Amino acid sequence: MAAQTQGRSKALLWSGAGVGVVGIGALIAVAVADLGKADQLASVIGAVLAAVGLGLSLWGQFGGGTPTPPAPAPAAPSVTASGTGSVAAGGNIGSVATGRGTSPAPGPAAPAPARPAPGSVTASGDRSVAAGGDIGSVSTGDA
Template structure:
């Protein structure tokens, strides 16, 4: 899954905080090695607990939050995943054999909305769309 802009910002922020912490720990270690050992022990325990909490939240906390899929225009089509064939016009026929769809394409993480007349939106791939009249 591709990283989104907010996750890149969080990653950069985490790297900056970690770098600052390492620099501060090295500065304390130069002056008092015993004090640096105590600070590193407490900091390591706190970060381990934070990592455990984030791991559990990532594994179990984000399930069941499906992206809203809304189709509000006349003859509009919206799908949270891939669409093989979508036909919204009068007198238009779907192809006899729909195009082959990728087996493991990415789907949208956010809302999928088709709001105009005969609009089509998909959270994944679209094979074939016909929105006009024949």
């Protein structure tokens, strides 16, 4: 779609340049024959081209184009946990306890769901914890 729009823009640019060159050539030819008439003709042509340019600017800014499609949803992050008692989550974690007989301290109320940044979340090693979002409370040792 972008290539098609770019090709159309180049065609319009070259068409406008061609019309400009022909107009300048015609004004030079008229100026050689009659300078007064060339002045009047240049004034009229300038006014018409200004109106056309304004119309094309407004059309290019506000109309005539197709809306751009919405951006695709971000891909889910890659979540990996390796090691004894390790924990990995692609989003928020309320509370985690990885040691024997541990219980995490009560954390604050669960945080508002947040969309984690795209990417990977990895927890490697014994009792490691990783999250793609917020972590409320973690206990990784023995009680």
